[in-house]
Amino acid sequence: MDQNKVHKRQTILFQGDSITDGNRGRDADPNHVMGHGYAFWIAAELGHTLAASRPTFLNRGISGNRVTDLQNRWHEDALQLQPDTISILIGVNDILMSITARGGFDSAEYENNYRQLLQHTRTELPEVQLVLCEPFILPGGHTDDDWIGWQAAVADCAASVRRLADEFDAVFVPLQDVLDDACAVAPASYWIWDGIHPTTAGHGLLAKRWLEVVQNSPARIG
Numbered sequence: 001m002d003q004n005k006v007h008k009r010q011t012i013l014f015q016g017d018s019i020t021d022g023n024r025g026r027d028a029d030p031n032h033v034m035g036h037g038y039a040f041w042i043a044a045e046l047g048h049t050l051a052a053s054r055p056t057f058l059n060r061g062i063s064g065n066r067v068t069d070l071q072n073r074w075h076e077d078a079l080q081l082q083p084d085t086i087s088i089l090i091g092v093n094d095i096l097m098s099i100t101a102r103g104g105f106d107s108a109e110y111e112n113n114y115r116q117l118l119q120h121t122r123t124e125l126p127e128v129q130l131v132l133c134e135p136f137i138l139p140g141g142h143t144d145d146d147w148i149g150w151q152a153a154v155a156d157c158a159a160s161v162r163r164l165a166d167e168f169d170a171v172f173v174p175l176q177d178v179l180d181d182a183c184a185v186a187p188a189s190y191w192i193w194d195g196i197h198p199t200t201a202g203h204g205l206l207a208k209r210w211l212e213v214v215q216n217s218p219a220r221i222g
Contacts (some may be wrong), residue, residue, distance in 0.1 A: 008084075010053070010056070010084045010222070011055070011056040011084050012046075012083065012084065012221060013058045013059075013060060013089070014089075015078060015086060015087065016061040016088060017061060017064060017066075017092065019037060019038070019092070019206075020037065022038075023035055024059045024216055033059060035059055036203075037203045038204075042057075042207050042210055043059075044192055046160060046221050046222065048132050049222070055072045055221060058081060061089075064095045065093060066091065066156060067090055067091070067113040067117060071116065079125060082115035082219040083125075085221060086125075086128055086129070087210070090135070091135035091154075091157040091158075092137070093155060095135075095154065097184045099149055104153065105153040105156065106161075111164065114160065114214055115164060118130065127172070130168055130169075130170035130219075131171045132161050133173045134161055134162070134173060134176055135154055135176075136179055138180075138183065138192040138194040138195055139195060140188050140193070141193070141195040142194055150195075154176070158176060161164075171214055175206060176206050178206075179192065186201075191205065
């Protein structure tokens with residue numbers, strides 16, 4: 001029997017902001033389309049181990065994006081691609097662009113917009129597997145101006161993502177704890193160079209945690 005006809009080729013889509021974007025290429029060059037961050041790392045690992053079923057990995061992260069930006073481009077950059085799995089990491093720009101404004105970060109608005117995005121996704125792609133990644137920070141750069149404020153905002157943001165994961169039967173990938181624990185081995189700047197954007201080592205931590213959680217969940221790839 002032709003094994004290519006037995007196994008449907010899975011499509012895994014990564015969505016988010018600059019952390020996911022990873023300076024990815026915008027053309028069809030397979031050497032650059034996944035960027036140079038955690039999404040590339042995951043695609044490399046699973047692409048190798050699951051080569052017999054030839055999964056397709058897509059990266060549509062865009063630097064600077066907030067949840068509302070995902071909403072505005074969701075049809076073209078998500079639904080139209082008909083993925084089997086959508087992994088989303090979004091939230092740090094929602095905080096960055098509001099934390100110094102009057103009232104600060106509005107976690108209720110963030111959660112409501114995110115919920116609308118997921119509701120739309122479930123309506124259009126009812127069988128899609130959803131993976132929601134926890135936003136994270138470490139001290140340094142952007143976060144040093146108001147570390148206490150950033151900690152509170154990211155905790156609220158993460159709580160929203162966890163609630164949404166429960167609500168939409170999605171896999172929740174915790175990331176803050178693995179970065180916090182890593183700081184016992186090397187300083188924060190070794191893992192995240194400006195408080196927000198991971199280094200190569202930091203992206204390695206994200207990829208490892210994603211694989212540990214997702215590959216031991218109902219959303220397992222392969």
